[in-house]
Amino acid sequence: MSSSDERHDNPQDLHENGSQSGVSRRNFLKGSGVALTIPLVAGGEKIVKAAGADVPVLGPGKVNITLNINGASRTTSVEPRITLLDALRNDLDITGAKRVCDRATCGACTVVMDGNVVYACSVLAIEAQGKKIQTVEGLEQNGRLHPVQQAFVDNDAQQCGFCTPGFVMACKNMLDKHPAPTHEQIEMGLGGNLCRCGTYHGIKAAVAQAARQSRRGGRRNG
Amino acid sequence: MAEYKWPEEGKRKHIGKRISRVDGPDKVSGKAKYTxxxxxxxxLFAKLVRSPYARAKIVSIDTSAAEKMPGVKSVRVIQQPGAEIRWAGDEIVAVAAVDESSAEDAARAVKIVYEKLPHFVNEADLAAAPASYRRQPTEQTKGDPDTAFKEAEVVVENTYGNDVMTHCCLEAHGLIAEWEDDNKLLVHPSTQAVSGNGAELARALQIPAGNVHLKMDHMGGGFGSKFPIDRWGIEAARLSKLAGGKPVKVMLERDAELMLAGTRPSAYAKVKVGAKKDGTIVAWESESWGSGGPAGTGMPPYPYVWQIPNTKTKHHSISTDVGPQRAWRAPNHPQACLVTMGALEDLAAKLNMDPLDFVIKNIELTGARANVYKDEMMKAAEMIEWKKIWRPRGEGGMGSTKTLKRGLGLSLHTWGGGGHASNCDVTINSDGTVDVKMGTQDLGVGTRTAIRIVAAETFGIPIDQVKEHIGDNSYPASGSSGGSTTIGGISASTRRGSIDALNMLFEKIAPSMNTTADKLEAVDGKIQVIGSPNNSMTWKQACAKLGMQPITARGKNPGPGNLTSAGVGGVQMADVTVDIETGVVKMNNFVAVQDCGLIIDMKTTESQVFGAMIMGIGYALYEEKIMDSQTGRMLNPNMEFYKLAGLADIGNFKVHMMTGKGYDERGPIGIGEPPTVSPGAAISNAVANAIGVRVPTLPLTPDRVLAALEKERRG
Known part of the structure; x- marks a missing residue:
């Protein structure tokens, strides 16, 4: 079985960012907005020639974007270099997804995009347009916690809670795909998220509870 | 007079039960707002310009380009030309701008010229430390170690240690500062010291401490690293002032968080330990060193717990050009435990003794807690099936194959954890709800939950009728969350305040029940004449009599009655499998037996122990702040290469809490630190038992395991 449907599917950084002069993929993404010197065309996209083809380019200034978040259409204005995570947190005040490593390692920013988990820190906001984005804020229905959320509470699968929204999203997506997950599927599905307080024991118990519930016909795909 | 004590075991409705943390639903739904x-x-967003060099003099600073950039609102030079930098990542200039990317651009536009100086960042090899980085060693002798070693029949000598690790709080250090007027500051910090941080800010900014208002609902981990406001925090307040008081948010980038905001000192030791043939430990000698940055570091308490009659210790404090140390859960104990329990395991192996038998034989040397340790040791051995699985060193435990070697290791530890000073206001409202206000903080350990449990227990009401208000320094001052002192402090102040408030309510309603206050009790949502459920009124009816005048009582710790004490013990045993072809260590089972006095909430208490053990697996097997001797920089200031344990790395766990007689009457004692002490020692010992040779230094990475095996093969 391919693991691509359950692992976070962003490529790893190309370079170690161990020094101030180091170049990481993310810093490259962030910086590229100012590095390009393209004549400004008022009111939208510019076209540049790249490898013999016409390529539409946004920026470097702010551009209007529309994101579909938890079923609602949200509009804001961001520089093209802004990540989905930063647009959510800084521009739309949707702060459940957390910024921790900011380079696709720890999973604290995990959201679901078109049915797959992604690291929101490594998706550009402009590229998230037209996709269905689900964040932890979108799991409750009618004021009731999603069974995965309830299982995290019941099994104390959290301490400081900073990694929790990411784990909840990864766990929910894993159970949507594998309602009766094997040991390996759990380790694969949650292997892209890290916790510092050490709540994995509770998380394993929470997965077991939520899986039992979903097999009994509990609500899924919430 | 009111009696200040904890309810007896049979009468407890909430205390000691398994209650889900009260802020759990907020945390799983994204509603919990962290700093x-x-x-x-x-x-505005602040960014800092940091030194790329470990040791350097600042020659010049040019901020003119940064100041002119769009969106930049304030720029501050923190360290002037001429200042000497002592670690890579030190802050030199701070900028604030309207958004994060503008602040980043501005920080990049600052030009700083340095004069690079020679640096020293790796202290693992004592002989390589330059003279100017060494302090005068300290020496201590107890008894007559020279004679004792001459008379000892079995002596082992070995080297042990662990490298620097870092805290890696998932929520980075930082805060938001804003001036409400010229003289009044509002701060949202991420801190372990809500009541304590005002003074630091006030001193730096020269305003009255009472003019600093701190508010924090949730924080994403501290582990000992988040007591100070830190230079970046003070600078955010100064940038805010320059920008007309606008809020300024500074949160460390992940690389800065790992480089600067967390360092647990390293510890290395050459140890000689001797025993009689029957296993009686008689003598200890150690020469140790370690560093926690520019100020060096003191000697961990060698030998740890064991009161060996004849000891000689010598310690070298080494300074390095690395970001300064911060308290990490149970400062000095994990290091002391690893070195001591490692040496004792090696001694047991040379004696051809099962370390479990060896420890029990010498258990009186653990002092006043010997009986507790003995009980905990036997319980842990039963949980991990020690006698069934354990085999002598190098033979491979039960189920080993030619290349997969199983081993067991054990360790024990102690910690104080007595309750800190704490104040709270407990208010009984006329609608029957109760509010507890306290200037404490919940680091994720369940502080909110504990306050609710203690108040609800005292009033005989459900916990959802109590609401705690914390994380604000305008509430009565309560201690910093360090040293595992919070649970004792906040439980005792809440209990005393609740008892006093309840007595005030009794005074109010006693006449209408034709009795006196001293004859009343609060049980199961009722207030009744003691032992007479028929002569009662409901809690709600009683509170309604308060009308327009709610009751407030101030609870304090310390205070009357013996509600808390200090001192706990714990035992951990690890079961590992080592692949001797790849050097990879895999956790099979890990058990902990721990006491911490009266347990307020069993569920969150166990979580603390599980969490401590998991963090312990991290520092035992993976975590290492790798410093590059050439550049003086940290090579892995990120979460790809500074590796935390993941869900698949931890194996199976069992935790047993010691409760009941002998434990409960000691009152609640802190649990955050003690179970973090033993994992390194227990896992290192298990690996030594599995492969037949000591891997001297944590983390036990595959290369080190293979190197130790290779060294053994070559003799």
């Missing part, structure tokens, strides 16, 4: 999540109106 990092707070967006204030008109908020």
């Amino acid at each position: 990092y999540d707070i967006n204030r109106p008109g908020m």
